[in-house]
Amino acid sequence: MAASAGPEIERLISLLAKLPGMGPRSARRAALALLKRRDQLLVPLAASLAETAEKVSNCSVCAAPDTRNPCAICADTSRDNALICVVEEAGALWAMERSGAFRGKYHVLGGLLSALDGVGPEQIRVGELIGRAKAGEAKEVVLALPATVDGQTTAHYLAEKLAGAGVEVTSLARGVPVGGELDWLDDGTIIQALRARRPA
Amino acid sequence: MAASAGPEIERLISLLAKLPGMGPRSARRAALALLKRRDQLLVPLAASLAETAEKVSNCSVCAAPDTRNPCAICADTSRDNALICVVEEAGALWAMERSGAFRGKYHVLGGLLSALDGVGPEQIRVGELIGRAKAGEAKEVVLALPATVDGQTTAHYLAEKLAGAGVEVTSLARGVPVGGELDWLDDGTIIQALRARRPA
Numbered sequence: 001m002a003a004s005a006g007p008e009i010e011r012l013i014s015l016l017a018k019l020p021g022m023g024p025r026s027a028r029r030a031a032l033a034l035l036k037r038r039d040q041l042l043v044p045l046a047a048s049l050a051e052t053a054e055k056v057s058n059c060s061v062c063a064a065p066d067t068r069n070p071c072a073i074c075a076d077t078s079r080d081n082a083l084i085c086v087v088e089e090a091g092a093l094w095a096m097e098r099s100g101a102f103r104g105k106y107h108v109l110g111g112l113l114s115a116l117d118g119v120g121p122e123q124i125r126v127g128e129l130i131g132r133a134k135a136g137e138a139k140e141v142v143l144a145l146p147a148t149v150d151g152q153t154t155a156h157y158l159a160e161k162l163a164g165a166g167v168e169v170t171s172l173a174r175g176v177p178v179g180g181e182l183d184w185l186d187d188g189t190i191i192q193a194l195r196a197r198r199p200a
Numbered sequence: 201m202a203a204s205a206g207p208e209i210e211r212l213i214s215l216l217a218k219l220p221g222m223g224p225r226s227a228r229r230a231a232l233a234l235l236k237r238r239d240q241l242l243v244p245l246a247a248s249l250a251e252t253a254e255k256v257s258n259c260s261v262c263a264a265p266d267t268r269n270p271c272a273i274c275a276d277t278s279r280d281n282a283l284i285c286v287v288e289e290a291g292a293l294w295a296m297e298r299s300g301a302f303r304g305k306y307h308v309l310g311g312l313l314s315a316l317d318g319v320g321p322e323q324i325r326v327g328e329l330i331g332r333a334k335a336g337e338a339k340e341v342v343l344a345l346p347a348t349v350d351g352q353t354t355a356h357y358l359a360e361k362l363a364g365a366g367v368e369v370t371s372l373a374r375g376v377p378v379g380g381e382l383d384w385l386d387d388g389t390i391i392q393a394l395r396a397r398r399p400a
Binding site: 005006008009011012015016018019020021022026028029030032033034035036037038040041042043044045046048049050051052053055056065066067068072089090091094 | 205206208209211212215216218219220221222226228229230232233234235236237238240241242243244245246248249250251252253255256265266267268272289290291294310
């Protein structure tokens, strides 16, 4: 880093470099863009971050970040309380919402079980999920966890834990993604898509 | 974008997406990372941006962003006033400073002449450069502009404009970069490196 940029700019660059997808070089470019577009970008972004830090917190029911508590989804009475969709992070929740296909409620785990990273059930919101499942309103828990080792470990663990809670536990289907060319798909996906084949 | 993320988070995502190298998807990931690491990242970044917006301005001599005016480099009496290095943006200035090879002063143009983008000499700090060159202290103006069409157009224009200012005008050498394999170099670089060959 350039000593000449001054401690304030150096600090900004090192913070920007911590964002996912950013490194020291791209953070420098971002800092430059911010300095160059002070009124269109630097000032609004500072205000937006401050507002987010002040107003946004995690919903006490589902843990999704929102300005309201309970969040807009948990407070939405038109949505189905009988369905709880379990996601790793809010990003997955947003993806589900973009699809428009789910009209139930959510539960954000805040991570996945991981032996490698030392994440146990206490570090993610498993207890809260069991509590919601046992509370009575929920009839089905849809596990929308990533198709990775940690995602599947977590799914198995949750299915086991939820066995006695009186809810049906389901998972998102595996198969060929829309637009997916068989040529480019991995063996695992093809095997699962073949096993789960349906009448055309 | 997900409607459910709330207007504050949506606004943050759309601002982050304007940073160079960021798109809508990576901006969402960045927003998530910020929300997840509130105390380590969100709050410090908001504060850093606010501090930068408040304290950092462009030096009235060379236009480099700094908390001081004149900037630390312009105010440094140990640096050679006889040398002025002309750069497009502060990023290039920082790169020059990291090299540690230049001990003169700088002049940040704030852009390059571009017929395509409609950038003329009035939009960049050409007049200020001529003024500094004519002021008497400067003996050499080093053009450290990018080896692009716009960079070279700007260099030619500046060389012409500075012809009557009583300063020597030089450019960074062209050639094979350190670590550069000839296999991967473009023809233009090889031609220029060959033309400028020196005794080994």
